[in-house]
Amino acid sequence: MPKIVNKQEMREKLLYAALECYYAKGYRNTTMSDIAKTAGVAKGTTYLYFDSKDQLTESLLEMFLCRFEQQTSVIPTCQSLEEFIEVLGNILQVDETQKKYTRIFFDIYGPSFSEAGFTRRLENLYKKFAQLLHRHLKQLQLKEEISPELDTQVLSEVISSFLDGIVLHQCLFDGRTANEKTIKETTLQLLVGGLLKPKSTVLTN
Amino acid sequence: MPKIVNKQEMREKLLYAALECYYAKGYRNTTMSDIAKTAGVAKGTTYLYFDSKDQLTESLLEMFLCRFEQQTSVIPTCQSLEEFIEVLGNILQVDETQKKYTRIFFDIYGPSFSEAGFTRRLENLYKKFAQLLHRHLKQLQLKEEISPELDTQVLSEVISSFLDGIVLHQCLFDGRTANEKTIKETTLQLLVGGLLKPKSTVLTN
Amino acid sequence: MPKIVNKQEMREKLLYAALECYYAKGYRNTTMSDIAKTAGVAKGTTYLYFDSKDQLTESLLEMFLCRFEQQTSVIPTCQSLEEFIEVLGNILQVDETQKKYTRIFFDIYGPSFSEAGFTRRLENLYKKFAQLLHRHLKQLQLKEEISPELDTQVLSEVISSFLDGIVLHQCLFDGRTANEKTIKETTLQLLVGGLLKPKSTVLTN
Amino acid sequence: MPKIVNKQEMREKLLYAALECYYAKGYRNTTMSDIAKTAGVAKGTTYLYFDSKDQLTESLLEMFLCRFEQQTSVIPTCQSLEEFIEVLGNILQVDETQKKYTRIFFDIYGPSFSEAGFTRRLENLYKKFAQLLHRHLKQLQLKEEISPELDTQVLSEVISSFLDGIVLHQCLFDGRTANEKTIKETTLQLLVGGLLKPKSTVLTN
DNA sequence: GATGAATGAGAATTCATTCAT
DNA sequence: TATGAATGAATTCTCATTCAT
Known part of the structure; x- marks a missing residue:
C-alpha cells in the first residue's frame, strides 16, 4: 500500500506555501521549486496536485474568494x-x-x-x-x-x-x-x- | 555627424508603443522586441533611451500619474x-x-x-x-x-x-x-x- | 501468504499493454503509468516484472522476433x-x-x-x-x-x-x-x- | 550595424552540428545545448534559426531527402x-x-x-x-x-x-x-x- | 546613434524510478 | 506482492540585455 495522504490537506498546504512565497518574493520571482520547498516537498510533487503554476494560482484565488463569500454570507x-x-x-x-x-x-x-x-x-x-x-x-x-x-x-x-x-x-x-x-x-x-x-x-x- | 533626434520625443514614442503593446498582449507577453517594433526602431535602440524594461515601465507609470495630477489640478x-x-x-x-x-x-x-x-x-x-x-x-x-x-x-x-x-x-x-x-x-x-x-x-x- | 501469480503470464500481459500503448500514442509519449494502467496494475507493479522501461521494450522486441522466427521455421x-x-x-x-x-x-x-x-x-x-x-x-x-x-x-x-x-x-x-x-x-x-x-x-x- | 551573418550558412552549420550530435549520442540524448555547443554558438542562438528541436530535425530530414532526390535526378x-x-x-x-x-x-x-x-x-x-x-x-x-x-x-x-x-x-x-x-x-x-x-x-x- | 545577432541565466514541466505502507 | 505518492534530474524554450559592426 502506498503512502496514505489527505489530498485536500496537501493541496491546502501547497496553496499556503504559494501564498507565503508570493508574499515574500512576489509572484513572478516565485518558482514552483520555491513553493515546493516551502511546503517541504519535492518540485515534482507539486504537479501531483496542480497541473501548472497557473492552475495552482487560480486555485489560490478560488480559495480566497470562497473565504470572502463565506464571511459576508454569515x-x-x-x-x-x-x-x-x-x-x-x-x-x-x-x-x-x-x-x-x-x-x-x-x-x-x-x-x-x-x-x-x-x-x-x-x-x-x-x-x-x-x-x-x-x-x-x-x-x-x-x-x-x-x-x-x-x-x-x-x-x-x-x-x-x-x-x-x-x-x-x-x-x-x-x-x-x-x-x-x-x-x-x-x-x-x-x-x-x-x-x-x-x-x-x-x-x- | 550624429543624427539629430529629440531625445524626449523618442522616449514618448517608446512609452506609447509600450502602452499599445501592454494593452494588446499583456505586460508579461510583451517583449522589448515588440515595443521596439511598434515604435519602429530596433530592439537595441530601446536601450539607448531606457536602461531596462523595468525602468521603461516605471516611466510609463510616471507619465500616467502626471497626467492624472494635471487633470485634477485644473x-x-x-x-x-x-x-x-x-x-x-x-x-x-x-x-x-x-x-x-x-x-x-x-x-x-x-x-x-x-x-x-x-x-x-x-x-x-x-x-x-x-x-x-x-x-x-x-x-x-x-x-x-x-x-x-x-x-x-x-x-x-x-x-x-x-x-x-x-x-x-x-x-x-x-x-x-x-x-x-x-x-x-x-x-x-x-x-x-x-x-x-x-x-x-x-x-x- | 503471497498471492500466487503466474510470473510469465503477467510479463506477457504487460508486454501486450506496452504494445497497445506504443501503437496508440507512440513510444515517446507512452509512460510507464500508461502501460501499467492498460495492463490493469499499478505503476510500481511494473517494476516487479521488468527492471526498466528499456528492458521491457527489449523484451517486447524479443517477443516479436521469436514470433517471426517461428513463422518462417514452419x-x-x-x-x-x-x-x-x-x-x-x-x-x-x-x-x-x-x-x-x-x-x-x-x-x-x-x-x-x-x-x-x-x-x-x-x-x-x-x-x-x-x-x-x-x-x-x-x-x-x-x-x-x-x-x-x-x-x-x-x-x-x-x-x-x-x-x-x-x-x-x-x-x-x-x-x-x-x-x-x-x-x-x-x-x-x-x-x-x-x-x-x-x-x-x-x-x- | 549588427553582425552580418549568412543565415543559410548558419542554418546549415546548425544542421550539421545536429547530425554530428545525433550520430554521436543518439537523437534522444542530444540536447539543444549539445547542438549549439557543437556549432560553436549559444543555446539561444539555435532558436534564432529554428523554432524548436522538432523543426530543426524536420529541416534535417528535408536536407537529406533533397540530397537524395538530386542524386537520382542526375x-x-x-x-x-x-x-x-x-x-x-x-x-x-x-x-x-x-x-x-x-x-x-x-x-x-x-x-x-x-x-x-x-x-x-x-x-x-x-x-x-x-x-x-x-x-x-x-x-x-x-x-x-x-x-x-x-x-x-x-x-x-x-x-x-x-x-x-x-x-x-x-x-x-x-x-x-x-x-x-x-x-x-x-x-x-x-x-x-x-x-x-x-x-x-x-x-x- | 542605430542595429539586430548573440547570449545564457532561468523557468516550467515531465516521467522513469524509488520506497514507505 | 502490490500500490501509487514522492522524487528530482533533465530538457526545452524564453527573453532581457549586451555588443560587434
Whole structure:
C-alpha cells in the first residue's frame, strides 16, 4: 500500500506555501521549486496536485474568494439602521492579514484583470455582496428607518463599491493623515446621512 | 555627424508603443522586441533611451500619474455645493479609454503593489486629490452649504476613496444591473445627503 | 501468504499493454503509468516484472522476433519451383496487423539501430531466413528446377533482402499506384525469371 | 550595424552540428545545448534559426531527402540494358557515410513513421525514383532490350523496393556472409534474368 | 546613434524510478 | 506482492540585455 495522504490537506498546504512565497518574493520571482520547498516537498510533487503554476494560482484565488463569500454570507439580517451600520463598520475594519493579501492580490492577479472571465468572477462576488446589502436596505425601508425615496437596488451597488474603495485605500496606503478609526466613523456618518435624508434638491442632472 | 533626434520625443514614442503593446498582449507577453517594433526602431535602440524594461515601465507609470495630477489640478474652486457635486460627477464619468487603462494598470503594476515606494507614490496622488477636495469642502463649510460639524480633513480622504471605489468598479465591471448614469446619480445623492445632514444620532461607536 | 501469480503470464500481459500503448500514442509519449494502467496494475507493479522501461521494450522486441522466427521455421521443404514461389508469395502477403507493427517497430527501435547489438540481433534473423531459403534453393538446383550456375548462398541473402524491401514498402506506403496483388505477382515473375535464366551475358562488371 | 551573418550558412552549420550530435549520442540524448555547443554558438542562438528541436530535425530530414532526390535526378537516360544495369549497380554501391546516416535515420525519424505526413513524404521520394526507372524501362522495351511482356509501371515500383531492400540490409548489417560486391553482382544477375525472360509458366496465381 | 545577432541565466514541466505502507 | 505518492534530474524554450559592426 502506498503512502496514505489527505489530498485536500496537501493541496491546502501547497496553496499556503504559494501564498507565503508570493508574499515574500512576489509572484513572478516565485518558482514552483520555491513553493515546493516551502511546503517541504519535492518540485515534482507539486504537479501531483496542480497541473501548472497557473492552475495552482487560480486555485489560490478560488480559495480566497470562497473565504470572502463565506464571511459576508454569515451576516445576520439587521433589525435596525444602527445594527446595519455596525455590520458595515465591521467590514471597514481591516486587519494586517487583509492588508498583506490585498497587495499580493494585485501582484498575482494583475494580468488577469485583462481577462473577461476573471473580472466577471470578481464582479459576481461584489454582486452577491450588493444583493445582501439590498436585502438589508429593503428591510430598513419597510421599517421606515431609511428614506423611502431611495432606489435600494442601485444604492446597494453604490455602497458596495463605496466600501470597497475605502477598504482598498485602507489596505494599500499606510501613511494616511487620518487614522483608521476616524476614517471608519466618517464613512459611516456619510452613509447614514445619505440614507436618512430625503432626496436632495441640489441635484439637477 | 550624429543624427539629430529629440531625445524626449523618442522616449514618448517608446512609452506609447509600450502602452499599445501592454494593452494588446499583456505586460508579461510583451517583449522589448515588440515595443521596439511598434515604435519602429530596433530592439537595441530601446536601450539607448531606457536602461531596462523595468525602468521603461516605471516611466510609463510616471507619465500616467502626471497626467492624472494635471487633470485634477485644473479643477476650479467651487462657488456652491451644486457646483462641487458637478465636479464630482465629472470624475465619476469614465470613458472607454479610462476603462482600458485601468485594466492594464493592474496588469502592469500589480507586482509593484508589494513595494512601498509604489504605493507611496500612489498614495500621494490620492492625498493631493483629497487636499483639493478639502479646499472645496472648507469653502462650502464657510459658506454654510454643508454641515459645520463635518471634519472636512477626514471627509476629503473618505470621499476620495469613495469616488475611487465607484470609478474602479465602473471601469472593471461591465455587466452591472444599474447603468452608469444611475450609479452616478445615486452616488451623488448619497454624498449630498451625507454632507448636508447634521451628525446622525444613530452612531454610538 | 503471497498471492500466487503466474510470473510469465503477467510479463506477457504487460508486454501486450506496452504494445497497445506504443501503437496508440507512440513510444515517446507512452509512460510507464500508461502501460501499467492498460495492463490493469499499478505503476510500481511494473517494476516487479521488468527492471526498466528499456528492458521491457527489449523484451517486447524479443517477443516479436521469436514470433517471426517461428513463422518462417514452419515452412515445409518445397518439392518444386512452383511450390517455392508460392511460399515466397505468402511472405509477400502482408495484413493490416503487420503494417501497423512495422510502423511501431521503427518508432520503438529507431534508436536501437545505432547499437551494434540490436542490428546483429536483426541480422541473425534475416540470416536464418536466408539459410532457410538456401536449403530450398539447393534442393531446387539439385532437381534442376533452377539454373545450376546460381550461387545459392549469396542468392538466398539477396532474395531475403529483396523480399524485405517489397514487404517494407508494402507496409509503409499506402498510396502506391499498383495494387498489392500486382506488386506481388510482378515480384514473383521477376524472381522466377532471374532464377530460371542462365547467367546473363550483359554483366561485365 | 549588427553582425552580418549568412543565415543559410548558419542554418546549415546548425544542421550539421545536429547530425554530428545525433550520430554521436543518439537523437534522444542530444540536447539543444549539445547542438549549439557543437556549432560553436549559444543555446539561444539555435532558436534564432529554428523554432524548436522538432523543426530543426524536420529541416534535417528535408536536407537529406533533397540530397537524395538530386542524386537520382542526375541519372542520364540509358541507351542499353547494360548501361541501365550499371546505373542500378551504382545505386547498390553504398559507402560508409550512407551506412552511418541510415542508422541515424531510423533513430531520428522512427517516431515519424507512425505519422501519415512523414511516410507520404518518403513514399513520394520512392515514387519519383520509380518514375525514373519507369522511363528507362520503357526505353529499353522500345529498343527490345527487355521482354515486351513486362508491365514497366509496376516493375519500376518493384525494382525500387527491391533496391531499397538490398541497400538497407547493406547499410544495416555488417557481418554478412557474402561480401558487398558479390551481393551486388548477384542482385544484378537476378534482375537481368527477370527482365530478359519472357513470362514464366510457373506462376499460376 | 542605430542595429539586430548573440547570449545564457532561468523557468516550467515531465516521467522513469524509488520506497514507505 | 502490490500500490501509487514522492522524487528530482533533465530538457526545452524564453527573453532581457549586451555588443560587434
